Amino acid sequence: MRATAIAHPNIALIKYWGKRDEDLILPVAGSLSMTLDTVATRTTVTLGGERDTFTLNGEAAQGGSASKVFRFLDRVRSLAGSHTPAAVVSHNDAPTAAGLASSASGFAALALAASTAYGLELTPRELSRLARRGSGSACRSTVDRFAVWHAGTDDETSYAEQIDAPDMRMIVCEINAGPKAVSSRDGMLLTRDTSPFYTEWAPSTERALERMIAACQAGDFTRIGELTELHAMRMHALTMTTEPPLRYLAPASFAAFDAIAKLRADGVEAYGTADAGPNVVAISRPADAERVAAALSEFGKTHIAAPGRGAYLAADGSGEAA
Amino acid sequence: MRATAIAHPNIALIKYWGKRDEDLILPVAGSLSMTLDTVATRTTVTLGGERDTFTLNGEAAQGGSASKVFRFLDRVRSLAGSHTPAAVVSHNDAPTAAGLASSASGFAALALAASTAYGLELTPRELSRLARRGSGSACRSTVDRFAVWHAGTDDETSYAEQIDAPDMRMIVCEINAGPKAVSSRDGMLLTRDTSPFYTEWAPSTERALERMIAACQAGDFTRIGELTELHAMRMHALTMTTEPPLRYLAPASFAAFDAIAKLRADGVEAYGTADAGPNVVAISRPADAERVAAALSEFGKTHIAAPGRGAYLAADGSGEAA
Numbered sequence: 001m002r003a004t005a006i007a008h009p010n011i012a013l014i015k016y017w018g019k020r021d022e023d024l025i026l027p028v029a030g031s032l033s034m035t036l037d038t039v040a041t042r043t044t045v046t047l048g049g050e051r052d053t054f055t056l057n058g059e060a061a062q063g064g065s066a067s068k069v070f071r072f073l074d075r076v077r078s079l080a081g082s083h084t085p086a087a088v089v090s091h092n093d094a095p096t097a098a099g100l101a102s103s104a105s106g107f108a109a110l111a112l113a114a115s116t117a118y119g120l121e122l123t124p125r126e127l128s129r130l131a132r133r134g135s136g137s138a139c140r141s142t143v144d145r146f147a148v149w150h151a152g153t154d155d156e157t158s159y160a161e162q163i164d165a166p167d168m169r170m171i172v173c174e175i176n177a178g179p180k181a182v183s184s185r186d187g188m189l190l191t192r193d194t195s196p197f198y199t200e201w202a203p204s205t206e207r208a209l210e211r212m213i214a215a216c217q218a219g220d221f222t223r224i225g226e227l228t229e230l231h232a233m234r235m236h237a238l239t240m241t242t243e244p245p246l247r248y249l250a251p252a253s254f255a256a257f258d259a260i261a262k263l264r265a266d267g268v269e270a271y272g273t274a275d276a277g278p279n280v281v282a283i284s285r286p287a288d289a290e291r292v293a294a295a296l297s298e299f300g301k302t303h304i305a306a307p308g309r310g311a312y313l314a315a316d317g318s319g320e321a322a
Numbered sequence: 323m324r325a326t327a328i329a330h331p332n333i334a335l336i337k338y339w340g341k342r343d344e345d346l347i348l349p350v351a352g353s354l355s356m357t358l359d360t361v362a363t364r365t366t367v368t369l370g371g372e373r374d375t376f377t378l379n380g381e382a383a384q385g386g387s388a389s390k391v392f393r394f395l396d397r398v399r400s401l402a403g404s405h406t407p408a409a410v411v412s413h414n415d416a417p418t419a420a421g422l423a424s425s426a427s428g429f430a431a432l433a434l435a436a437s438t439a440y441g442l443e444l445t446p447r448e449l450s451r452l453a454r455r456g457s458g459s460a461c462r463s464t465v466d467r468f469a470v471w472h473a474g475t476d477d478e479t480s481y482a483e484q485i486d487a488p489d490m491r492m493i494v495c496e497i498n499a500g501p502k503a504v505s506s507r508d509g510m511l512l513t514r515d516t517s518p519f520y521t522e523w524a525p526s527t528e529r530a531l532e533r534m535i536a537a538c539q540a541g542d543f544t545r546i547g548e549l550t551e552l553h554a555m556r557m558h559a560l561t562m563t564t565e566p567p568l569r570y571l572a573p574a575s576f577a578a579f580d581a582i583a584k585l586r587a588d589g590v591e592a593y594g595t596a597d598a599g600p601n602v603v604a605i606s607r608p609a610d611a612e613r614v615a616a617a618l619s620e621f622g623k624t625h626i627a628a629p630g631r632g633a634y635l636a637a638d639g640s641g642e643a644a
Contacts, residue, residue: 237519
């Protein structure tokens, strides 16, 4: 009747951009990510009460974010054959300060906590599919360390599973550039509707994913890095071809990419990526992470993350969200 | 037996990027440009001597640039049925300081001076075609004010001609970013060979050109500006999708684009474009040019250009290049 789950953000090496089905949240192509070991979302779901409630970081949530959570609970209840309301209490570690979106960790934690509280015993694949319905990339945050999200063709076949990859670090650099002007969801729709290159995006991403999987299987960090930066540039280039042009990267973001290229020229293997916003994330071998962080510190606050756990249940009692 | 011609650079509003024929220099799509009234190339061709010579800015030119000029003279001689060598003396105004490539003005001036010296009486269309063989975009610098380069399907049908457009100014901002790492020619080949989006580039550029021609005919400066910035972003986005990614714009170039967007937010209609390098060129109505130049001056030296003349012959005697 009560469960607490913890989940972390993930950062994609092959990006997710564009849905083939808005309702089921089926992506146009597969993607591949690392789950981080920093910045947790901790969520407790307790059955009972008169109606659903959602408390986020100590305050009752309202509006769009609350109704998304309540619709998600409806989905879990329909799987469990239950009509009992639930209280959702969630806490994000430093949600804005880390420059990482909280939707992936948020819905991964909610999927595990809610499905457990309602008595569902989901397989890892079912859990990933459920999280996907809350926020697409959340399906990858249910997976330990590195995850491949298979695009699939329907609800059953679109899920994330673990893939082996060499140990690495992600250095997140927060570029201060004000609030994001266009959400990822709206950016994806604008891209679909106005970019002349969108038709080539899905097939080229599937090809990039195949190459990335091969590089992970070969344990080839250099190749993984090159493919990571290549695909990130392609995603950001794609958004710049919308009408009007949509650019998530700030001038300082490009300067950070230049600094990463300079690190490589100096013999430190680092590669850059960025989600739909100005923050830049470098990947490096573990031993190089501090040097990379030092080089990026002139552009903003940096954090180093290692491969982390997928969503997991808190030990008895101790894990209740504040 | 001697002729002097003057020509100016041009900046495209719809960009030329990619050839369908390397030898004939046939582009994959049409383009549209403004010929500037600043930064002249002045070239004198004098028949006679033992062999071809090329003097550029007072120094005997050697290597690749000289052999390109001599091959161009061969083409002119074959049209004229002549075997007489020629001395080419050319002078570029501040060739590097203005941040504008000199190949377009250079081959437009050479095409007119050489064809005149060898006694050819070319039509405007023939002159444009001849200039194209030296450097693709040179075919546009033979045209007064605004030029459409029809892509064509062979040597005869690929040429530039004048189009009416509203009076405007171009504000060239020199972004100091070191020498260009990859030439336009090599960048075009890399794009053709490695960008997954290249197949969509030519058809989308032809559609953009149709819309730009309609905007010019309607005298709609706002629409011209929006299409200019849209197409520039698409060209630069396209190069960023090569393997490895090729980015001509520097962080400060993006900052200049952001400053241009801020001018618009403040009610000054300016729009940005950029050729294959870090320099940014804003277009504005004539009355706004000084204000735009002031806003861009923090990113580099600025120059204001108005629509200028296509390649023309110097008045008798007075025009000999230094």
